[in-house]
Structure formats: C-alpha cells, structure tokens
Amino acid sequence: MALRFDPIEEARRQWVAHGWTEAAPGMAVVTSVVRAQQIFLARIDAELRPLGLTFARYELLMVLAFSRQGAMPLGRVGARLQVHPTSVTNAVDRLEAQGLLRRLPHATDRRTTLAEILPAGRELAEQATVALNKAVFEAPGLDSAETETLFALLRRLRIASGDFVATGGQEEAMATEVGDGR
Amino acid sequence: MALRFDPIEEARRQWVAHGWTEAAPGMAVVTSVVRAQQIFLARIDAELRPLGLTFARYELLMVLAFSRQGAMPLGRVGARLQVHPTSVTNAVDRLEAQGLLRRLPHATDRRTTLAEILPAGRELAEQATVALNKAVFEAPGLDSAETETLFALLRRLRIASGDFVATGGQEEAMATEVGDGR
Numbered sequence: 001m002a003l004r005f006d007p008i009e010e011a012r013r014q015w016v017a018h019g020w021t022e023a024a025p026g027m028a029v030v031t032s033v034v035r036a037q038q039i040f041l042a043r044i045d046a047e048l049r050p051l052g053l054t055f056a057r058y059e060l061l062m063v064l065a066f067s068r069q070g071a072m073p074l075g076r077v078g079a080r081l082q083v084h085p086t087s088v089t090n091a092v093d094r095l096e097a098q099g100l101l102r103r104l105p106h107a108t109d110r111r112t113t114l115a116e117i118l119p120a121g122r123e124l125a126e127q128a129t130v131a132l133n134k135a136v137f138e139a140p141g142l143d144s145a146e147t148e149t150l151f152a153l154l155r156r157l158r159i160a161s162g163d164f165v166a167t168g169g170q171e172e173a174m175a176t177e178v179g180d181g182r
Numbered sequence: 183m184a185l186r187f188d189p190i191e192e193a194r195r196q197w198v199a200h201g202w203t204e205a206a207p208g209m210a211v212v213t214s215v216v217r218a219q220q221i222f223l224a225r226i227d228a229e230l231r232p233l234g235l236t237f238a239r240y241e242l243l244m245v246l247a248f249s250r251q252g253a254m255p256l257g258r259v260g261a262r263l264q265v266h267p268t269s270v271t272n273a274v275d276r277l278e279a280q281g282l283l284r285r286l287p288h289a290t291d292r293r294t295t296l297a298e299i300l301p302a303g304r305e306l307a308e309q310a311t312v313a314l315n316k317a318v319f320e321a322p323g324l325d326s327a328e329t330e331t332l333f334a335l336l337r338r339l340r341i342a343s344g345d346f347v348a349t350g351g352q353e354e355a356m357a358t359e360v361g362d363g364r
Contacts, residue, residue: 002344002345002346002347003261003262003264003345003346003347004346004347005346006337006340006345006346006348007262007263007264007346008337008340010248011244011248014248020311020315020319022315022320023314023315023316023319023320024319025322025326025329025330025333026315026318026319026320026321026322026329027314027315027319028333029322029324029329029332029333029336030222030226030318030319030322031241032332032333032336032337032340033215033218033219033222033332033336034219034222034223034237035264035336035340035345036215036219036336036339036340037215037216037218037219038264039339039340039343039345040212040215040216041216044212055216059213062193066192066193066196079185080185080189081189082185082189082217082220129202132205132209133202133204133205133208133209134205136208136212137202137205137206137208137209137212138204138205138208139208140207140208140211140212140339141338141339141342141343142211142335142338142339142342144207146335146338147207147208147211148207149331149335150211150214150215150332150335150336151207151210151211151214153324153328153331153332153335154211154214154215154217154218154332155188155190155214156323156324156328157218157221157322157323157324158188158190158214158217158218158221160323160324161221161323162184163184163185163188163217163221164184164185164186164187164188164189165184165185165186166188
C-alpha cells in the first residue's frame with residue numbers, strides 16, 4: 001500500500017517542530033539511504049534467491065571471478081568487500097558447501113587461506129549478473145545524469161567515512177593490489 | 183584498513199570490460215547505496231546498542247511518539263515504516279518486553295491491535311534522538327547543499343519504487359492520516 005504522503009518528509013517536519021533543526025536534514029538523508037537500500041535489496045533478492053545466493057555471497061563470488069588468479073586470501077576478500085572477517089568466513093563456508101568455491105592453503109604463507117572460485121561458481125555468478133543487470137542495474141530508477149550525481153555524492157560519503165583513500169592513482173593502486181594476488 | 187582504490191569504481195571498470203556497459207552505472211550506484219547504508223547503520227548502531235535499541239525499534243518508537251495519541255494500529259505502523267507485518271510484530275514484542283510500549287485492543291474494531299508508547303519509551307526515544315542527532319544526523323558527511331541534493335535524488339528513487347504517492351498535498355494527506363489515529 002502506497003502512502004499518500006512521504007513519511008521521511010513528515011519525520012523531518014517533526015524534527016524541526018521539536019527544535020532539532022540542525023539535525024533534520026541529516027536525519028532525512030540517512031533515513032532515505034536506509035530506505036533506498038531496502039528497496040534495492042528487495043529487487044536484488046528477488047533475482048538472487050532463486051539462484052541460492054544473497055547479495056553478500058554474490059559480491060564475494062564476483063570479487064574472486066574478477067581476480068587475476070580466481071583466488072584471493074580471505075583477509076583481502078574482507079578488505080575488498082569492506083565486511084567483517086566473520087562475515088567472510090560465513091559466506092565462504094556457505095559458498096564452499098554449495099560447491100561454488102574451495103579453500104586452499106597459501107603457497108608460501110601457512111597462516112593464510114585462499115578462496116578459489118570453481119567453474120560452477122563462475123557460471124552461477126555470470127547467470128546472476130545477467131539477471132541483476134536486466135532487472136535492477138540497467139534501470140535503477142533514475143536517469144543517467146541523476147545516477148551519476150548520486151554515485152558521486154555517495155562516493156564523497158564513502159571517502160569521508162574512510163572507506164578508501166582517494167589518491168587520484170586508482171590505476172596504479174589497483175595494479176599493485178591485483179599484482180599481489182597470490 | 184582503508185583501501186588505496188575505490189572498490190566500486192573497480193567493479194564498474196570490470197563491468198564495462200565485460201561488455202555490461204548499460205548496467206555499469208546502475209551497478210555502481212546500487213552498490214554505493216548498499217555501502218552507504220552499512221556506513222550509516224554502523225554509526226547508528228554504536229549509539230543505539232548501549233540503549234538496548236536497534237534502528238528499526240527506534241523508528242517504531244518515534245512513529246508512536248509523534249502520533250497524536252501516542253498509539254497506532256500495528257498495520258498502520260507497518261505502512262508508515264514500510265516494513266513487513268512480521269517485522270512489526272517482532273519489534274513490538276521486543277519493545278513490549280522492554281517495557282517501552284504496550285499492546286491495546288482497539289476501542290471499536292476488535293480485529294485491530296494498537297501499540298501505545300509508555301513513558302519509559304518516550305524517555306528512551308528522546309535520549310536516543312539526542313545521541314543520534316549529535317553523533318550522526320548533525321554531521322552526515324556531506325555539506326548542506328550536497329545533503330539536500332542527495333535527499334532529493336533518493337526521494338525520486340523512493341517515488342519511482344512506489345513508496346508513496348507524491349500528490350503535492352503532503353499537509354492535507356497527513357492531516358487525514360493523523361486525524362484517524364485511534
């Protein structure tokens with residue numbers, strides 16, 4: 001059931017009415033981000049659930065699929081996906097049980113475990129990408145210019161939160177990173 | 183550990199390299215929204231956890247606190263928060279056990295249950311708001327103009343997804359809604 005008013009606008013009005021004027025725009029934008037995520041995740045889950053994947057497990061498979069060797073230390077997977085080591089372990093457990101990847105010992109460093117994507121994992125990741133591209137990514141709900149503006153604003157937010165260091169040397173930093181893949 | 187490159191830019195580059203050019207901007211923006219939500223929720227949880235609240239339960243308390251009677255049918259709470267009835271039931275169970283609200287039968291409609299906020303609930307919601315305003319909402323990580331642009335873009339997304347009907351009559355629609363509070 002669609003509401004006949006914007007609940008976030010209404011919360012913002014209440015914030016101002018309670019004298020929390022300084023915080024009202026931030027409350028509205030943070031709540032909007034949380035809501036937008038729910039909207040996107042519902043659309044994503046509708047595509048991935050039939051394939052036995054969650055977005056977190058899909059992202060993990062894609063990071064491995066894109067890596068030079070198809071394998072990456074678990075710690076680096078967590079850094080790339082910006083998730084907690086426990087979440088990586090859980091996702092890798094699940095994907096391993098599904099026969100989509102396997103764990104491997106590191107060639108030289110005994111303390112390091114790698115995750116290696118298996119052919120079935122590549123195939124499912126590709127299938128999931130085709131589905132997501134068509135159902136979600138090709139029509140996110142904004143036009144092309146709005147999409148770029150939104151991306152740029154969220155990028156500033158991510159930088160402000162310390163997600164990554166914007167050095168202006170993306171190419172070079174990536175080359176160092178992927179060259180050290182195994 | 184901050185990465186030395188933007189993992190979402192890198193995924194976008196990979197999307198283009200694989201010929202998924204049409205979907206690349208949408209993938210980047212959707213992934214950015216998911217990541218921004220994680221960032222905000224981590225900051226929110228750090229404030230709410232010591233108070234025994236989640237963001238979902240906090241939002242529920244605030245909707246009741248802002249209602250004219252301090253009470254609302256559970257179905258309407260779900261519509262306002264745009265969450266599934268099961269989630270409302272779970273949150274209400276938890277808040278009731280915490281002594282922050284109580285369930286009440288509707289005065290005239292026996293099939294309807296209301297949630298009514300208790301004084302302890304109002305107090306905790308206020309305390310949580312003060313904490314969130316200071317730690318998150320007053321400094322979301324963007325300047326004032328960027329915050330408004332981001333809010334407006336996400337509002338378009340929310341409208342496109344059918345979250346609410348933008349009639350231009352927010353005031354009137356709200357008056358109808360809140361006047362029917364009990």
